[in-house]
Amino acid sequence: MTTSNWIIVAVVATLVVLGVALIARRRGASVADASHGESHVVSSAAPAAPARTVAPAGVDVPQDALEKVVVEPHVVEAPVEVDRSLRSRLGKARGVFAAATAAVRGRGGVDDATWDDLEEAMLRADLGVRVVTELLQPLRAMAKKRDIADADAAIAALRSAMVERLAGADRSLHLEAQSGAPDVWLMVGVNGAGKTTTLGKLAAQQTRAGRRVLLAAGDTFRAAAGEQLDVWAHRTGADIVRGAEGADPASVIFDGIQGATARGVDLVLADTAGRLQSNTNLMEELRKVRRVAEKGSGVVSEVLLVIDATTGQNGLSQARQFSDATQVTGVVLTKLDGSAKGGIVFAIETELGIPVKLVGLGETIDDLAPFDPVEFVDALFDE
Amino acid sequence: MFDTLGERLGSIVGRLRNRGRLSEAEVDEVLAEIRVALLDADVNVTVVRNVIARIRIKAIGAEVSKALDPAQQIVKLVHQELIGLLGGDTLQIAYASQPPTVVLMAGLQGSGKTTSAAKLANWFKRQGRQPLLVGADLQRPAAVEQLRVLGAGIDVPVFSDAGDPVDVAARGVAEARRVGRNVVIVDTAGRLAIDEEMMREVRRISDAVSPNYTFLVVDAMTGQDAVTVAQSFNDVLSIDGVILSKLDGDARGGAALSVKEVIGKPIAFTATGEKIDAFEQFHPDRMAGRILGMGDMLTLIEQAESVFEKDQAEAAAKKLVGGEFTLDDFLEQLQQLKKMGPLQNVMGMIPGLGAQVKDAQISDDQVKITEAIIRSMTPAERSNPQIINGSRRSRIARGSGTQVQDVNRLVKQFAEMQKMMKRFGGRLPSR
Numbered sequence: 001m002t003t004s005n006w007i008i009v010a011v012v013a014t015l016v017v018l019g020v021a022l023i024a025r026r027r028g029a030s031v032a033d034a035s036h037g038e039s040h041v042v043s044s045a046a047p048a049a050p051a052r053t054v055a056p057a058g059v060d061v062p063q064d065a066l067e068k069v070v071v072e073p074h075v076v077e078a079p080v081e082v083d084r085s086l087r088s089r090l091g092k093a094r095g096v097f098a099a100a101t102a103a104v105r106g107r108g109g110v111d112d113a114t115w116d117d118l119e120e121a122m123l124r125a126d127l128g129v130r131v132v133t134e135l136l137q138p139l140r141a142m143a144k145k146r147d148i149a150d151a152d153a154a155i156a157a158l159r160s161a162m163v164e165r166l167a168g169a170d171r172s173l174h175l176e177a178q179s180g181a182p183d184v185w186l187m188v189g190v191n192g193a194g195k196t197t198t199l200g201k202l203a204a205q206q207t208r209a210g211r212r213v214l215l216a217a218g219d220t221f222r223a224a225a226g227e228q229l230d231v232w233a234h235r236t237g238a239d240i241v242r243g244a245e246g247a248d249p250a251s252v253i254f255d256g257i258q259g260a261t262a263r264g265v266d267l268v269l270a271d272t273a274g275r276l277q278s279n280t281n282l283m284e285e286l287r288k289v290r291r292v293a294e295k296g297s298g299v300v301s302e303v304l305l306v307i308d309a310t311t312g313q314n315g316l317s318q319a320r321q322f323s324d325a326t327q328v329t330g331v332v333l334t335k336l337d338g339s340a341k342g343g344i345v346f347a348i349e350t351e352l353g354i355p356v357k358l359v360g361l362g363e364t365i366d367d368l369a370p371f372d373p374v375e376f377v378d379a380l381f382d383e
Numbered sequence: 384m385f386d387t388l389g390e391r392l393g394s395i396v397g398r399l400r401n402r403g404r405l406s407e408a409e410v411d412e413v414l415a416e417i418r419v420a421l422l423d424a425d426v427n428v429t430v431v432r433n434v435i436a437r438i439r440i441k442a443i444g445a446e447v448s449k450a451l452d453p454a455q456q457i458v459k460l461v462h463q464e465l466i467g468l469l470g471g472d473t474l475q476i477a478y479a480s481q482p483p484t485v486v487l488m489a490g491l492q493g494s495g496k497t498t499s500a501a502k503l504a505n506w507f508k509r510q511g512r513q514p515l516l517v518g519a520d521l522q523r524p525a526a527v528e529q530l531r532v533l534g535a536g537i538d539v540p541v542f543s544d545a546g547d548p549v550d551v552a553a554r555g556v557a558e559a560r561r562v563g564r565n566v567v568i569v570d571t572a573g574r575l576a577i578d579e580e581m582m583r584e585v586r587r588i589s590d591a592v593s594p595n596y597t598f599l600v601v602d603a604m605t606g607q608d609a610v611t612v613a614q615s616f617n618d619v620l621s622i623d624g625v626i627l628s629k630l631d632g633d634a635r636g637g638a639a640l641s642v643k644e645v646i647g648k649p650i651a652f653t654a655t656g657e658k659i660d661a662f663e664q665f666h667p668d669r670m671a672g673r674i675l676g677m678g679d680m681l682t683l684i685e686q687a688e689s690v691f692e693k694d695q696a697e698a699a700a701k702k703l704v705g706g707e708f709t710l711d712d713f714l715e716q717l718q719q720l721k722k723m724g725p726l727q728n729v730m731g732m733i734p735g736l737g738a739q740v741k742d743a744q745i746s747d748d749q750v751k752i753t754e755a756i757i758r759s760m761t762p763a764e765r766s767n768p769q770i771i772n773g774s775r776r777s778r779i780a781r782g783s784g785t786q787v788q789d790v791n792r793l794v795k796q797f798a799e800m801q802k803m804m805k806r807f808g809g810r811l812p813s814r
Binding site for chain 1: 419422423424425428491492493494495522523524525526528529531532533536575576577602604605606607608609611612615629631632633634637638657748
């Protein structure tokens with residue numbers, strides 16, 4: 001765990017800070033012109049750091065742990081008991097494309113302004129420059145060849161290109177354990193994405209579908225995260241296994257899985273503490289959680305990354321890093337009932353191949369629905 | 384935090400070096416790249432359009448200084464724009480003449496309100512105030528419990544009760560008056576900006592407590608929606624500033640760059656990291672420099688000044704350049720350094736170190752290991768590490784609970800550092 005360059009980095013920091021403190025004083029702390037002096041000190045001292053690059057403290061994930069033979073895998077659809085359709089719920093926040101499509105239709109023909117308007121609408125929905133460019137380039141080419149003649153055709157072509165991009169993914173939630181062993185669904189994500197709430201809603205749906213569910217309170221860091229999960233256990237009638245605050249999350253989840261096996265529970269829903277994907281130490285901790293969960297008597301059949309729909313281009317980095325640490329099997333896009341559009345899932349699906357499986361649409365137990373690409377895209381275009 | 388945007392802009396600008404005057408077409412090419420960099424950083428689409436238009440006018444028009452090369456010109460224009468976007472002066476808190484000063488926290492679910500409320504309470508405490516936290520988030524299960532745990536950790540009392548959040552908030556302020564706390568921070572439930580009923584509720588809380596400051600907590604990872612949210616909350620609550628949370632991730636903070644431009648309210652504080660003291664006032668001018676890779680030396684100087692003893696620092700610096708710096712001195716400096724907050728944050732402020740720091744992943748635990756190794760050495764070994772032989776090495780490793788290789792590495796790198804400092808000492812500007 002000890003890397004070699006941090007000592008040098010610490011030394012450099014010490015030196016810099018010393019130099020800064022001295023120079024600041026010598027100038028009577030005249031802050032305005034201090035920066036020149038310091039950058040001199042720093043530029044001489046800093047090069048020590050980059051010279052030493054060290055391989056990251058890599059933790060090998062044992063391959064055999066990942067390639068467990070699954071006997072008779074069966075797949076269940078997430079039970080949906082939402083009376084209102086995804087589309088009508090998403091409709092609450094419609095209009096992101098409406099202004100653009102209205103302007104495009106108003107001009108009737110297809111020219112550069114058509115594509116600029118649509119591009120801007122897509123960027124506003126957080127699709128990202130790269131995805132937007134990839135979607136629009138073929139359409140622009142078609143328009144040049146007169147294959148797209150008018151505004152309606154342009155809008156229709158974009159709509160089907162977007163649906164096409166999200167087509168063909170396996171969005172079902174998997175249950176793969178044989179009888180006598182529980183399935184384990186692990187929730188991961190950054191702070192505040194909605195992991196615990198999603199887990200509570202899943203618990204409600206799965207208990208209603210007749211499964212015995214146990215919640216493993218692997219968020220031992222955030223104050224009162226365990227209490228929050230207790231409330232969900234109480235509401236849904238699920239069992240719960242908690243550790244002390246600050247306990248090792250991997251062992252709490254492991255205990256949960258073992259306890260579930262002993263009690264004949266069908267499904268363990270394991271919570272983890274929110275963490276930013278740039279925090280290497282916490283991501284290593286999560287890697288260990290995933291590894292240790294595999295060693296329990298159950299089968300880890302889903303690792304669900306919870307992403308807030310308001311997330312911008314950082315969502316791609318989240319998906320990449322969390323997937324690297326825990327082999328994410330699906331995304332849950334939460335808070336889609338707000339004004340955010342969640343367009344980042346286009347990049348996550350197509351660049352990383354991780355399917356969106358569920359969407360969160362509100363605060364009640366039933367506000368968790370399967371993701372439907374057609375409804376999702378239609379909601380963007382709703383006028 | 385904003386490093387990635389800085390790197391992107393830096394590489395665009397780097398390619399312009401040693402070029403003569405830029406033609407209009409070349410300027411447009413550069414601006415197109417800057418546009419993509421800003422959009423990838425989640426800067427609002429409208430804001431990007433305005434910024435690019437303004438830079439273009441200045442770059443092509445008469446405002447270009449003849450003294451600067453094209454790269455410098457573009458940097459200067461971008462820097463000016465960034466400062467403009469981030470807002471002018473640092474928000475200074477004016478305390479109510481009739482205490483308590485009431486602060487209302489609002490924001491979307493999961494933006495970090497409760498954690499930020501506790502961090503803000505801790506900040507007020509460090510300013511010599513006596514804060515009271517009020518838990519008016521009665522929606523999320525265990526939110527009040529979370530606030531109580533956080534409050535206990537920083538020794539700040541927490542008031543809450545079951546019932547109506549408006550009523551709880553009002554009673555919280557009364558409670559502060561009763562027990563003589565001079566700052567009240569009211570934590571509210573997360574809510575969607577389009578949820579009219581919930582927005583009316585927060586408005587009623589605001590009317591009931593008449594806050595001196597209303598802060599909107601915005602997640603640094605927010606995309607284009609940040610501006611919509613800020614606008615909606617500002618319409619209902621008239622916010623005074625933004626608290627930007629989770630800035631320690633690799634988010635590029637474009638949301639931060641957009642809010643000031645769109646609603647005219649500054650970023651007041653930034654929250655980074657898991658620790659309660661990772662919370663700072665926001666300085667727009669410094670942040671603009673940081674984005675362009677100029678580091679944030681002013682904040683570093685201020686922090687250093689507040690923790691380093693002047694005489695000690697001078698003595699250590701003298702030893703350093705004279706090559707007499709011992710492991711004892713190093714240990715002493717590490718102690719001082721720790722007081723400046725998480726090491727990663729300190730390193731982030733040093734110009735040019737951004738990328739390396741991210742790779743290095745220095746954690747404060749690793750500093751502890753260094754300390755353990757040095758503390759396991761005898762005074763003679765600390766002042767003259769050359770005498771450390773094989774048996775001393777294994778003794779030190781045993782004593783500090785590390786491996787012999789760790790001890791070796793420390794000794795070797797310390798020697799290299801001493802050599803480097805001797806060379807560097809000769810080049811130091813005369814005092």
